[in-house]
Amino acid sequence: MNNKVKPLTDEQIAAFHRDGFLIIEKLLSEEEVALVKEACLKDEVLMQSAMEMKDSQGRKTDLSLWNHPGDDIYGMIARSERVVDTMEKLLDDEVYHYHSKLSAKKPRVGGAWEWHQDYGYWYQNGCLFPDMASIFIAVDRCTKENGCLQVLKGSHKMGRIEHSFTGEQTGADPERMAWCMEKFERVYCEMPAGSAVIFHSNTLHGSEGNLSDESRWGLISVYNTKHNDPLREHHHPGYTPLEKVPDSAIVTIGAKPSEKTQKYLNQEEDDTSTTVDV
Structure with missing residues (x-):
């Protein structure tokens, strides 16, 4: 059964601009979540391309990252009307796919992601404006x-702050972060599988290690606005028109994994900073 997501209300749009994030409940149906999980588990190309990202304690999270959405189930989600229309409504412009990634925290060993702003390093890519956002879809609860x-x-209202390396990740300036932790409310985005959180590129975010017996997989797609076409050629694409697909395409394509021709990013190709995620 295809999931029907209601259009954003004025209240939701206002909340995103006020808070810097917005949780969308039941973005994917139970059937769609099951198809994504099935695709991931059999996707040898995706798993073999995963980078092991260490936090400051040496704990590891697997991260697979790709620039262009393919004709697999991940691409159908990233190009679906329910996702793209939502991002365009929040960012008030045509958007294009900047990149997507699968963040996989294994039980008991999955690492933390240091506190950071995405625009803290996307700025270095030649994006003049922070008019960018990510959608994190919970594959596991x-x-x-x-x-x-x-x-x-x-915290997005502060604007960009300085970042530096922490372990194998890029983290926000520690002194500034200490002030921010006192100033802003910390929100834990606890969600069932299939729900999603959208966050602004200047919103400070991070996560702790996985200390449970459950996996924590998240599918993240990042969108840039057409008017923010990067002025510097780098490891993510410039403006590339996005071909939207109907929401029904997710179920129609089924648990289709990535093609062998799909290109994944290597850490060595990231020429602006060490890769960070959530």
């Missing part, structure tokens, strides 16, 4: 115990 996404509510 997300809880405090398994390292759910955390955000600092309203």
